[in-house]
Amino acid sequence: MVAPLMTTFATEAELARCIAQSAPGCATDAETTLYRRYAPRARLFGLRHLRDAQAAADFMQQVMLMTIEQLRCGKLKDPDKLGSFIFGLCRMVMLELRRGGARRKGILERYQSHLATVDPVEPVALDGDRVARCLEGLPERERAVLIMTFYEERPAQDVAAILGLTPGNVRVIRHRGLIRLRQCMAGGGSLP
Amino acid sequence: MKESLCSAPVGFDALIEYWLGELPKPETERIDEHIILCGQCAAKLGEIVLLSQAIRDVFRKGNIHVILTPNFLDHLIKQGIRVRQYRCSLNGSVACTVTTEDELLVGRLAVPLAGVTRLDALSRRSCDDVEHRFSDIPFDAGANEIVVATNLTRMRRLPSHQHIVRLVAVEKETDRLIGQYTFNHTAHG
Known part of the structure; x- marks a missing residue:
């Protein structure tokens, strides 16, 4: 069986207009395109500010649902500014989450089944064995700094206090370590 | 719909600093917005997130000296x-x-x-x-x-x-x- 071709959109404005002018459930291709493009970005925004994968996934879903809802309500005045519009929603949802927003539950209940058909955005994890091999190939100091940094995503100032170094020194070591680690990962797991 | 090229790419180190919460508020907010607007920089940040997760997993499994x-x-x-x-x-x-x-x-x-x-x-x-x-x-x-x-x-x-x-x-x-x-x-x- 041949899968039906998805409608393509030349511009973001065209995409936004298509969703805005369609009844719920009648712009599936446009909604899928919107979701695939912006959901991973909204998820990153959520992760950065919430530091929790499940909370970020919920945040992403809420932002995307609100985007579609508000496009249909004609809230986007300039269709060329779709990205900025979504950024505004990200900020608003984050603010509401921090206030413990009651609005969230209502929106999710209204639209959840509708977006459930869109592929979830799950990033592919890196090869753990390769990462371990590459980390073990780093100089001791770089490995220690990377692990103490990323174990709990701590800023240079915290790691510096743990190791008795200056924050600037930690940044330099971290920078070198990450360059080597990325080179190793790109090279299939062996350090240059 | 093609992604347009980023006119002001955020450097890898700046993205790391952003991710770790090291930047001042105005710069954080600028990158917050840029990540939503720019697919290329969002992809770079996505790479950092995966790397961070992988390092954490390796350590949690005790798979490292x-x-x-x-x-x-x-x-x-x-x-x-x-x-x-x-x-x-x-x-x-x-x-x-x-x-x-x-x-x-x-x-x-x-x-x-x-x-x-x-x-x-x-x-x-x-x-x-x-x-x-x-x-x-x-x-x-x-x-x-x-x-x-x-x-x-x-x-x-x-x-x-x-x-x-x-x-x-x-x-x-x-x-x-x-x-x-x-x-x-x-x-x-």
Whole structure:
């Protein structure tokens, strides 16, 4: 069986207009395109500010649902500014989450089944064995700094206090370590 | 619909600083917006997130040899990580093992670090009799202790053996032995 071709959109404005002018459930291709493009970005925004994968996934879903809802309500005045519009929603949802927003539950209940058909955005994890091999190939100091940094995503100032170094020194070591680690990962797991 | 090229790409280091919360608020907000608007920079940030997650996973599985500090180890213990630790006095020895329940295996080596500027560790196991040198290991001079987390996966595969670690201060390209530690390891099960 041949899968039906998805409608393509030349511009973001065209995409936004298509969703805005369609009844719920009648712009599936446009909604899928919107979701695939912006959901991973909204998820990153959520992760950065919430530091929790499940909370970020919920945040992403809420932002995307609100985007579609508000496009249909004609809230986007300039269709060329779709990205900025979504950024505004990200900020608003984050603010509401921090206030413990009651609005969230209502929106999710209204639209959840509708977006459930869109592929979830799950990033592919890196090869753990390769990462371990590459980390073990780093100089001791770089490995220690990377692990103490990323174990709990701590800023240079915290790691510096743990190791008795200056924050600037930690940044330099971290920078070198990450360059080597990325080179190793790109090279299939062996350090240059 | 094609992604247009980014006209003002955010550098990798700036994205790392953004991710770790090191930037001032206005810069954080600028990158917040840029990540939503720009697919290329969002993809770079996505790479950082995956790398961060992978490093965390490797450490949580005990799948890595790494030098820690006493206060970082205390923090892990407070978090409930199952740590098997062996303290070894200066020039002393200790009997040790590892079990399947352990999440982290550490040796705590007491060592006088005053005046030391560079510290190397020489490691030799009787089961392979090859000496490995770990250069310029990180340490907190005030702690007078080195905490070595061993690769658990590798340790669980090793037979009973003796492991000797020598810590040397490197001064003008010359080694000065400051401590020797013997771990008599019994394989578990």
